[in-house]
Every structure is written in C-alpha cells, then in structure tokens.
Amino acid sequence: MDRCEKLNRNEFNMRDLIADRRLMNTVECFLLAGILFFGTLPIFILTYAYTAMVMIFRAWLSQFKFQIKLTLMSTYTMVLILEILFCAQVTFGHHFFWGTLFVSRLFSTVMILLPLAVERIVIIHKDADSYLPSISELTALSFEQLKHNREAIHHSMEEAEHVRKTLAIDKLKTIFIDMKRHSSIRYVNNGTLTDAYFDAAKDALTDPYIYIVISNTGSDASEIISLFTQKQYNHTSLSFDRELKTIISYNGGNNVYPPGLNPEIVEAFHKKDDASVLVYRLPVTREQKKHMIDQIEQINHDGSAYNIVGLVVKRSLRPNIMFCSQFVYRMLESNGLAYFTKPAGNVKPTDFIELDYYKKTDFCYEIKF
Template identity: 60%
Template sequence: MKDLISDRKLINTTMWILLVGVAFFGTMPLFVLIYYAFAIFMIMRTAQSQFPKRVKIWMIVAYLVLAVLQIVFAANAVEAHHFNLVTAFFSRVFAAAIILLPLAIERIVVVNKKTDFYLPSIKEVATVSFEQLNTNKELISHSLQGMGKIKHTLSTDNLKETFEDLHRHSSTRYINNGSLTDDYFKLAEQSLSDPYIYLVISNTGSSASEIISLFTQKQYNHASISFDADLKTIISYNGGEKVYPPGLNAEMVEAFHKKDDASVLIYRLPTTTEQKQLIINKVKQINSDGSAYNLLGLVIKHSYRPNIMFCSQFVYQMLKLADLEYFDKPAGDVRPTDFIELDYYKKLEFCYEIKF
C-alpha cells in the first residue's frame, strides 16, 4: 500500500514538473505532439476499459475533437503575437493546463457513472411529443441566451481589454502605495457617528467582471465597503481604473456604470464606533504599507503577501478584523454574492438598489 501511494506521488510530481516545463519552454510543435500523444493514450485506455461500447465511442470522439480544439488554441495563443510578456506567459500556462482535459472527461464519466449514454433511434426521435418540446422550451431558450452571453463575454474586444491590463498587476509584490488621500480619511473619520458600515455589491459590466461571471455563474462580481451612507468613502481592491495601480483604491458609484444593465446593491451592517475605527485604522495601515490586486488569487486562492487580495477577500478580512463577520469561510474562498447568500442570521439590512 505504501509503495502504491509512493508511486502515485512520484507520478503526480513528475506530471507537474512536465507541465511546468512545457509552460515555460514548450514550442508549438511540442504542444501539438503532446496533445496528439495524450489523445491517443486516452483512446487506447478507453478502448481497453469496461465501459459500454456506446460510451467508448462517445469518449473517443470527445478526445479527438478536444485534441483539435487544443491545437487550434495553441496555434492562436502560443505562437501568436502578444501585447506583453505577461499575456504570453498566461497563454502558455493555459495551453499547458488544458493538456489534462481528457482526464477530466474520463473522470466525469467515472464519477457520475454516466455509462448509459446512447444515441436515440429514429423511432425514439419520432416519438418525441409536443408536450416534451414545450416543457423543454424554456430550458432551450435559456441555453441559447447563455451561449449568446458567452459569445459576447469572450469577444475580441473584451479579451483584448482584459489581457492588455494584465501587465499592470502583480501577485507577488506591493505596487499600490498611498492612493487613499488625507481627505479620504477625514471623510471616513467623520462617519464614525454613523452606526453602520455599508456593503456595496455591484454588477459593473467591466470586461474582467464579465469573464469572472462565466466561472462564478453570478450576476454580481464585485464587493466594496463604505463608511458613510452617501457612499463618499467606498473602497475596495480593484484595477485602479488605469489611474492608480491595482490594489486598495477609492471608488465612485459612477464608475460602476460600465454597461447598460449595470446595477449596485447597498446593504448596511450595524457596527460600533470602536469597530468602525478599527477598520479605518487597518485601511490606513494597508494604504501606507502598500497593496496589490490578487488576480491569481481568484484561481489559486492564495495570497503571497498579506496585503495582496481581491475585492471580496478584502471586505471579508475587514469584517473579520472587527468581529463583524456573520458567516464562516476561508477569506480566499469568499465571493461577492456570499455576503448576501450566506446571511443566514439576517445581519444585513437592505438599503436600496442603484440602476443606471
């Protein structure tokens, strides 16, 4: 048993070393060779498996189609002209990561025990009733709308804007220092008499937010806090609107309006003067020490340094600092909608919604 575990660890370690090596040093011909070799390996593995014949056929077809798509991506990403070294690096990393996609297909079939897939016969197709079609009409319509959203989100303009902004970020060092001014902290101190802190959950429509929504499947993908009811002291971790470096920055409600159906939800959470002062002091410290937007943290859920965070991680950390958190979750796993959906004890009070 120990030998088996040891062998498995060795295989996993070797695989990760190979993936990292390909990500850094792989050429287009090497990527193509690996995609095809892995597809052939998985096809042979499937052919010798105990899956029903129909399932084997579907899996083999999926591996072949996937190999073609992988090669097309590599041709358009690995060898393509990039805006900067950062976009080139992330493209190669992604090209290396998708080498393992065939394993994901096999795992889906095995884990979900989907061994009864089959193509319907002509007779079965002919007996589909109008009632069934009508029942599925809403689901089909929703799926088509989803495909349209994906097409819009992954448009050339959106991807170009997102990738062009990558070079401004850092997930290893502080790049934002002192973006919050003395005037900002004066306003924050003036709000101490207000017995609430305000959570601002927004659906901004920025390119990055739209792409994130594809993975979170949530409409609202940004979280901020404000010390005053008029929202003059909104802050969060963001991209700096190309004015300030990504990290801890002040925000304005008007800046959330990046698409026609953008909207903002405002909630308030009861707090004491001491709790609010504690958060303000911490914000001062972060502003002085430096910060950066943890772009990689959205995926790997880890911060290299304490002040490198993403928006919802920052908001949760501030609430936890003042003993105001009302749900238990690792800060790196917190998403903007969690502040609403995990409010089981109704600690938040809904204030209003802003529609542009």
C-alpha cells in the first residue's frame, strides 16, 4: 500500500512539474512577444546583457573543463556584442518598409535565446558528467577552491583580455561597415583578374605543382574567426607558381577590389607582428592545372562574391559565391585533386594540413614577417 502511495505521489509531482514547466514556457513566450512588438533599444540591450551575465556565471560555476568554460564565456561575450551591434545598427536603424522592420525585430528577439542554444549544444555533445551545478553545489564553492585555481583564473583573465581586444568596438564597427560591400545573393566582383595575371598563370603550367597557401594574417576578420575556430591560421589561397606571383583566393578585397575572387600579394598578409604564411605543394598534371586556370577565368568573367553568410550557414546561394577554403577545396575537388572528403562549405583552412592523412602535400617553406 505504501509503495502504491509513493508511486501515486511521484506521478502527481511529475504532473505538477510538467504543468509548472508549461506555465513557464507560456510566460516566456509572452515576454518574448512583448519585447518583439513593444521593446525599445534599451530594453533589448538590457535583456541581452542580463541573459549574457547569467549564462557567463553559470558557465564559470559549471563542472565543465576549463577550456570549455572559457569557450562558453567567450562565446557569450561575443554573442552579446553582436546582438547589441545588430540591434542598434539594423533593427533600430532606418527602414523603408514595414516588412524589413518586423523581420529585423523578430531576428533581434530570437537572438535573445542564442546563449541558451550554445549551452544546450555543448551539453549535448559532452559527456554526461559535464553537468551544470545544482544550487547546493553552487553554495559549496569555497575560497580554498578559488585559491587552488588561481593560475586557471589568471589564464582566463588573459584570454578574456584577448577576446576584449579582438572584439573591440572599433574593429567590429569596421567589419559591420564593410559588410555593406558584400552580397550573398548577387555577384559584386567582376573582372578583377587581368590578362597579365592569366599570362603569368599559364607561364607556370610547366611547374608540376599547385601551391596551397595557409596564412595567419592578423586581419580583424581573421582574428574574430580564430575565436570560433580556435585555430591560428584562418585564410587559405592557391598559387600556380612557387614564388606566389599568381596567388589567388576569395577575400574581402581589402577596400581595393570588391569582395570575391581576387589576386593577392604576400606583403598584404602582414597585418600583425607575428603574421606568418605556410606554403604546401600538391602534384598536378599540366591538364589539371590548365583546367583549373580555365575555371578561374570563367569565374572572373561571370562574376563572384565573398560568401560571408556561408561562414555561418555553410551554404552558397549561387555557384560563384564562396569563402577562401570553400573556393580552394572546390578547385581541388573539381579537378580530381581533393585528398580528403568533406562538404566544401564545412572546410576550414587548417583542414588542408590536418586532414592530409595520406601525405599528399609536401611542405615547401614558411614566410615570417
């Protein structure tokens, strides 16, 4: 009889928990709807800041490994800055149509949930023992434990300072202003590769290699990307000659060319003191190399654009809209030269080194500035 009573009591408690959770979900939906339709810029910013601070506190007091804690806290900080910038520049900017205003407000409202989504993804992909602490566990945190973790705290402060410098408002503002030059639905770059470039590329047909260039440039965009990828090298290019006179890739154009397929010069990679370039070579036939040049010539003729949205969604709306590693991989893949298998939109610059399991490429040299 006691057992039956306990089962009934547990079932009753479970129903109460489900009912309470449904009530909370309903309240949360009403709050989000209120922010969507009636929220002002200060309300959005305060909501973003409150959510970020709560999630940073939860991450620091969680049972995750230190590296995961640091990644979570850094991500929450970046999300907060991006939320505020988007809301201030786009949502509460000038709108000529009511539809764009509503869509931007809807997007800004959904962004409130981004930190929660990040936490959920981490929990799902980590071991079961990486749980968030209970209230009783939070109160058990002692100064002695903080003392033992002094070095870890010092390291985290250094990393936080690096994140702060990387996500400085002036850098983010420059990137957001530059985004106006980009397009994810139409080609904005056409004919930036000259006849002289293609003459030089064809002169290199006697060279039996194609050169894969991996660079750590130190540009604002590269530094922000490195926070997500946790990789030192975040740009890749192709060259038809060893001296890199024909180096080419998809990039933002450096305010010289429109974003898309552009020629590059190694000296332009020197944007910080420890910038460096790694050069690898991959054996090719003359026919493969010529076909690659013909493909690039066709892209130059048809037009191109830098796939800035694809960095997040991993897709392209048009064939010639790509980012750097996506372009290099497609060039290799379409000519039977790909030495690892991966969707082009998911390829990172360092994959050309790290996924070379069969040692198809040879290291040539490194350039340090």
